[in-house]
Amino acid sequence: MTVDMRSFLQQIKKTNDLFTVKKGVSTKYEIAAVTEKLDESKAALFENVKGSKFKLVSNLVGSRDRFAQAIGSKKSDINQKIVKAISSAKKPRISSTAKFFENSSKDISILPIVTHFQNESGPFITSSILYTRNQEKKSQNSSFHRLMPIGKNQFSIRMVEGRDLHRSFMFAKTHGQDLPVAITVGVHPAISIACAFQAKWGKNELEIANSLMNNKLTLAKCPSTGLLVPSTAEIVMEGKILRNKTHKEWMVEMLRTYDMPRPAPVIQIEKLYFRNNPIYHDILSGYTEARLLMGMPIEAKLNSIMKKKFPQTKQVILTSGGANWLHAVVQISKTR
C-alpha cells in the first residue's frame, strides 16, 4: 500500500487513472472546469499552474474504483474495510523528521488556491484538514473545513455548529482563548477518508487512518502548536482560530447549490511548510470526490447497522443521484 499522496499518484498513473495536463492553467475557473469534465473519471494532475510553483491534483478519489484502490480493498469490500478500520483503530508511529519541513514561508498567497464558481465569496482551499486538541478528552481531532484566504496570512473557516472542531473552538472562546490548529493539504486519500468520518467525541480519526493504511501512517510534531500531523503531507500550516474576529463567506455545497452568506471565524496563520516539488490538492465541491468523501463513511455505518438489525440486508448504497447523502438503496436477499 502507498503511504503518501505522490506515491498514490504514481500508482494510479500505472493503471491509466491519471490525466496529466501540461498546458498552463489558471486557478480562476480553468482548473474547476477541467475537473468538472473529468467527474467520475480520471484524476487530474496539473503540472503547470500559472503563477505558482506548486503542481495541483484534483478528482483524486473521484470514483468508487479509486476509493477502493486508496484503501487497498475491492470495490465491493469498501464498507467492510472502513467498519473494520474503525473498530481496530490503532495509534500511529511518531517520526522525528518530516519532508514538509524542507521549505517554509509566512505567505499563504504562494498556494494555488482555486476559484471554483463565479458567485462564491472567493477562492477556497477545499481539501484542508484541521487538527486540534480536544481540551475535555485530551485527545486530538481531525476534520475537513473549507478555508477562504484573506490577505497573506489569514483565512475564514467554515465550522458547522456542533461538529468537534466547533465544540473545541467554543470551549476556547468561552475560556477567553484563541484555538491553536494545524492544517494539512495534500495527504494520502486513506487519511482523507478517515478525517471525513464523524467519529465519536474524543476519538482520534488519525488512528482510523492508520488502520486503513495497514498501520503504516506516521505522524510528525508541529513545532509551534505541538499538534501531530501526517508526516508525509505535502503542505502543513500552523496558526490559531481567533476568538473575536469573523469574515463573511459562502460557497457551493454538496448539492451544487450556493450556501448562504454567514460570518465565519478567522484563522491567523503563523507558518506554512511544504515539501520540495510540492503538490496541492483541490476538491471540487458538489462533485463526486467531495460527495464520496462525505458519503462513504455514512454508507459504511449504514451497512453495519442494517446488516445487524436486518440480516437479509446484502448491501446499502448511497446513490450518486441523491448526492451520496440523501438517498439510500438497500439490496436484500429474497426469502421466498
Ligand SMILES: Cc1cc2nc3c(=O)[nH]c(=O)nc-3n(C[C@H](O)[C@H](O)[C@H](O)COP(=O)(O)O)c2cc1C
Ligand atoms: C471535502 C469536504 C469538505 C468539508 N467541508 C466542511 C466545512 O467547510 N465545514 C464543516 O464543518 N465540515 C466540513 N466537512 C465535513 C466534516 O469534515 C466531516 O463531517 C467530519 O467528519 C467532521 O468531523 P468531526 O467528527 O471531528 O466533527 C467537509 C467534508 C469534506 C469531505
